[in-house]
Amino acid sequence: MQAALLIRFIIARFSAALGDQLLLFAVPLIIYTETKSISLTGLAFFIEWTPRVLSLPIAGTLSDRIGGQYVYLAADIVRAIAAFGAFYLLTVNVNMFVVLSGLMAISAFFYAQSFIALESIVPKLASKAELPKVQSWLQGIEQASLMLGPGIGSFVILYADARYLIPIGATMFLIGYVGMLTIKLPTMPISRGTGKGALALAKQVRRDFVKAATIVRLRPNLLLLTTLSISINLIIGMCMATAAAMATGYFNASKAEFGLQQSFTGGLTLAVLMILPFVVHRINVFWVGIAAYTVICLSSIVIGLTSSFGFYVLAYATIVASGDLFNVYIRSERVLWIPKVHLGKTIGFIVFLNQLTLPLSGIIVSLSINEADTKAMFWMIGVATSGVVVLCFKKLKTTSKILSPQLATTLA
Structure with a gap:
């Protein structure tokens, strides 16, 4: 070029x-x-x-x-x-x-x-x-x-x-x-393409979605990984949907402070992306993902309980930045559980499910009466998602293909 x-x-x-x-x-x-x-x-x-x-x-x-x-x-x-x-x-x-x-x-x-x-x-x-x-x-x-x-x-x-x-x-x-x-x-x-080709394409898309849904349903580990990513995306979606209202409403911050909050979040995310290669080189991606998931859950609880704008900004930025760490784990793990011939359609289906949590988080927030109600949702969702990883941790660890070289050689 x-x-x-x-x-x-x-x-x-x-x-x-x-x-x-x-x-x-x-x-x-x-x-x-x-x-x-x-x-x-x-x-x-x-x-x-x-x-x-x-x-x-x-x-x-x-x-x-x-x-x-x-x-x-x-x-x-x-x-x-x-x-x-x-x-x-x-x-x-x-x-x-x-x-x-x-x-x-x-x-x-x-x-x-x-x-x-x-x-x-x-x-x-x-x-x-x-x-x-x-x-x-x-x-x-x-x-x-x-x-x-x-x-x-x-x-x-x-x-x-x-x-x-x-x-x-x-x-x-x-x-x-x-x-x-x-x-x-x-x-x-x-x-x-033609009209007939477009109709055939639509039918193919539907068949691919059905096939991908079946692959996810019949693989308990893949279903579990999808559940984890959906729960984390729901927290991230809640953060994005409420950022302006929480900062300028509940915490009474100025518009300029809200802008600084968003810039700080971007800066922290960039810093995480820069150190990520060094982290995954020294620590197995499984542990990076579990740590990131835990940090996101705890940060969500902090948002729900804190009355300090500074703690809120730190927790908010930590959730967004830790999402990148968690994504590295979830993408590395789930690809090993999907048959290669169906990789594209299955990943597309899972990404589609993950993205649906964003409009869903908007609906959840729209049901709030005031900012205090929304704030309480954070600690409730944080506790619920923490319970998910506690209940599933043993299965996640013993069946992880990125943690176990022996399992990783097994074809999905």
Whole structure:
């Protein structure tokens, strides 16, 4: 890949990622500060994540049939138009909750499309030897935007209304669109398909889901691992859904402090990712995963019990960062329990189940009467998930294929 082309690509991707993080920071904050309703905040989270999850199964198909670059460009320009349009509607006093929920639903759907499309674009831009470098850049971009988005947001709201973050995010999407528009990809064959082919594809997707569900159901260890990951994702989803309400509502922190909280979380996550290779080189991944699971459960209990904003921020950031450690364990373990011929469809099915916990967490939060009720949910879920790992620890340890070299040689 030529240096100039790489620079344009990195700038375009970073702009879009930053736009996404600005919206993720601004919208929950605006909804909560203007409604003071934890229920509406949770409902907005549900509306945001449902299309993001449901669009995943069709994202790959769209990229294959239309072309990854076309899908990616469409995702950026549609999100830019939607954000500019939402800001205009807010200025003419259209219902704030309806406008912002609609914006995030559109943004969420096209985020999934751009994320999958990106995976099909990168191999066309870089040679096999350059792929690791480009992928590491992309990972760095995601983490940098995770820190900079809230940081920029907290700076802007010191001098202006949080609503102005919406057109700023839209501008980032527009920059990303223009940047990608200047990149010419090599011509690749595209599967256009027909109506009959689309119907056949839908039937194949259904058969794959049924087959994957059967594989998970008939393997108790795989079912157990899936249950563990779902329970952890529920805690993470609860954290994401309530962050703005808990910080600025229950703990009465300023909007700028909320921004710093999110930036600190991004920084801690980045630090964990940097030390992760050294950790797994010295400690078996099984123990890393169990430790991470335990830390997440304990941090959830801390959130439910603490009255200190500082302890809340630390527990919140620890949950998000420890999720990366747990994911390394769960991904390493479960792949050894899945027949290789069915690996793709089974992993896709499990990821789909895991992602469903995010809109579910939004529904749970929407049932809260106030922030205190939501806060109590954290220690209850933390205790429940702690009980799960205590009850299952012996089975997890004795049957772990990454802990036992003998078991690891057994085909799933």
